[in-house]
Amino acid sequence: MALAIKIDEESFTPRQQAVLTAALDLLVENGDGLTMTAVARRASCSKETLYKWFGDRDGLLTATVQWQAAKVRMPQVNRTGLNLSSLRESVEQFARDLLSVLIGEISVTLNRTAVTHAAQEKDSLGTIVLENGPLTIRRRLKPILEAGRDARLLRFASSEEAYRTFFGLVVRDVQIRLLLGDKTLKQTNIEADAKQATDHFFALYGYSATQ
Amino acid sequence: MALAIKIDEESFTPRQQAVLTAALDLLVENGDGLTMTAVARRASCSKETLYKWFGDRDGLLTATVQWQAAKVRMPQVNRTGLNLSSLRESVEQFARDLLSVLIGEISVTLNRTAVTHAAQEKDSLGTIVLENGPLTIRRRLKPILEAGRDARLLRFASSEEAYRTFFGLVVRDVQIRLLLGDKTLKQTNIEADAKQATDHFFALYGYSATQ
DNA sequence: GCCGAACCGTACGGTACGGTACGGCTATCG
DNA sequence: CGATAGCCGTACCGTACCGTACGGTTCGGC
Numbered sequence: 001m002a003l004a005i006k007i008d009e010e011s012f013t014p015r016q017q018a019v020l021t022a023a024l025d026l027l028v029e030n031g032d033g034l035t036m037t038a039v040a041r042r043a044s045c046s047k048e049t050l051y052k053w054f055g056d057r058d059g060l061l062t063a064t065v066q067w068q069a070a071k072v073r074m075p076q077v078n079r080t081g082l083n084l085s086s087l088r089e090s091v092e093q094f095a096r097d098l099l100s101v102l103i104g105e106i107s108v109t110l111n112r113t114a115v116t117h118a119a120q121e122k123d124s125l126g127t128i129v130l131e132n133g134p135l136t137i138r139r140r141l142k143p144i145l146e147a148g149r150d151a152r153l154l155r156f157a158s159s160e161e162a163y164r165t166f167f168g169l170v171v172r173d174v175q176i177r178l179l180l181g182d183k184t185l186k187q188t189n190i191e192a193d194a195k196q197a198t199d200h201f202f203a204l205y206g207y208s209a210t211q
Numbered sequence: 212m213a214l215a216i217k218i219d220e221e222s223f224t225p226r227q228q229a230v231l232t233a234a235l236d237l238l239v240e241n242g243d244g245l246t247m248t249a250v251a252r253r254a255s256c257s258k259e260t261l262y263k264w265f266g267d268r269d270g271l272l273t274a275t276v277q278w279q280a281a282k283v284r285m286p287q288v289n290r291t292g293l294n295l296s297s298l299r300e301s302v303e304q305f306a307r308d309l310l311s312v313l314i315g316e317i318s319v320t321l322n323r324t325a326v327t328h329a330a331q332e333k334d335s336l337g338t339i340v341l342e343n344g345p346l347t348i349r350r351r352l353k354p355i356l357e358a359g360r361d362a363r364l365l366r367f368a369s370s371e372e373a374y375r376t377f378f379g380l381v382v383r384d385v386q387i388r389l390l391l392g393d394k395t396l397k398q399t400n401i402e403a404d405a406k407q408a409t410d411h412f413f414a415l416y417g418y419s420a421t422q
Numbered sequence: 423g424c425c426g427a428a429c430c431g432t433a434c435g436g437t438a439c440g441g442t443a444c445g446g447c448t449a450t451c452g
Numbered sequence: 453c454g455a456t457a458g459c460c461g462t463a464c465c466g467t468a469c470c471g472t473a474c475g476g477t478t479c480g481g482c
Contacts, residue, residue: 032329035439046460050444111391112330117244118392119323126391134384161428165411168383172375174344175387180322180337181329200376200415246469257430262471423480424482430477437470452453 012067012082016053019043023064028109031116034061061117065110065125069132072101088198094141095170097195101133102171103188108178115179138163156205165204169197223278227264230254234275239320242327245272272328276321276336280343283312298359301411305352306381308407312344313382314399319389326390366418373416380408393399 012020022043026033036057042045054060101107111133114125138160145162148154156162170193177185218275233254237244247264247268251258265271312318322344349371356373359365367373381404388396 037439051441077313109330111387112326113324115390116327118390119320119327121241123392123394126393126470130388130393131392134387164383165380168379168381169376170379172379176345177321177341179326179329180341181334182337182341183334186351203415204411248469260429268470
């Protein structure tokens with residue numbers, strides 16, 4: 001399962017990106033509304049062109065998810081002058097970014113699309129979403145956590161396990177409720193939630209924690 | 212959104228339950244394989260009967276999800292003799308039950324079905340799954356938590372917030388990864404994970420915690 | 423033993439959509 | 453200026469599936 005995904009953002013011409021934008025819009029508006037005819041009409045192109053460029057419907061779907069997921073870039077975090085407060089600020093920034101992305105319509109749409117796709121013996125979209133979402137955040141957060149451990153600011157057995165707890169503390173039941181269309185979810189206060197998650201994380205993995 | 216769902220398990224005759232079982236099997240085998248023809252063939256009944264009993268395809272889907280979701284019943288937890296260790300055991304039991312259910316194929320299938328459904332401006336299935344999954348657990352756990360608080364074994368501002376943190380600590384990224392079809396997820400050790408989640412929960416909300 | 427109700431199996435209509443073919447328009451290049 | 457290539461718009465085909473109709477069968481009640 002090498003799955004050599006290779007999309008360097010410039011793989012698509014502007015015209016093609018316009019098509020992908022149209023496809024994404026249709027996905028957001030109505031998850032199952034991504035019909036080839038609808039995309040062609042929305043993008044003012046012919047279906048023949050769609051098939052020439054993307055092969056088939058699945059290719060268009062994959063290109064759309066891949067292209068959009070890759071655009072979700074977390075801001076890099078400052079690592080200079082590592083001390084407790086700067087580390088804390090970095091972690092809290094990650095929590096904020098994670099929550100902001102997950103709550104967004106685009107994230108909900110992409111995750112729903114990938115889940116639907118995964119319900120049909122296909123997991124390519126799920127892999128893409130996981131790779132560009134949680135795993136990207138994990139890759140970025142991991143060195144921060146390990147730097148914190150090396151500086152005796154954090155203690156944990158494996159950074160993998162620490163990251164997953166962090167994920168749970170931040171996301172809680174927000175994502176699944178959004179994916180399921182729950183509208184009773186109060187407009188979460190990202191700032192406050194990120195702060196609390198960070199507090200909890202340091203309470204569990206801070207050096208003073210008994211663990 | 213009153214949504215007066217009322218299915219008292221006896222609402223369906225044995226024959227109808229056989230049909231629902233066939234429908235669920237098809238859903239598990241292949242998420243989008245639930246066609247009326249396939250269900251009719253699998254259950255050895257006629258399509259006409261399906262339409263007579265369930266109205267339309269959505270009715271069949273709803274009945275299947277509703278009927279199956281209602282069957283996921285957590286065992287009641289012993290509340291006699293509340294002390295720290297019994298409270299801890301109750302909480303850990305909830306963690307185990309929650310993980311066991313979420314990891315199961317049926318839960319994954321029902322959640323995927325509901326997410327797919329929610330991607331089409333419909334949220335009825337999502338509501339059913341939420342109601343019978345997380346919300347049921349929350350309803351059962353809440354009195355335990357509050358009893359623990361009254362006994363000075365726990366401290367938290369709102370049981371809602373405590374429950375959501377508990378959910379995050381237990382579920383972490385397991386559910387979303389399963390929904391997305393991630394196969395790299397190591398066979399999680401439910402016992403160990405539930406214990407760690409419980410440890411973390413008490414570290415954050417136990418009475419001795421500085422909070 | 424007859425009747426009606428329920429149900430099975432199947433055949434059929436309607437429709438939506440994936441994928442293809444083709445005529446026509448524009449533009450870039452020689 | 454002519455030609456070739458790329459693309460648009462649209463018509464078209466095949467298929468899959470929803471929903472309905474209908475003949476045949478079983479079974480309980482009278």
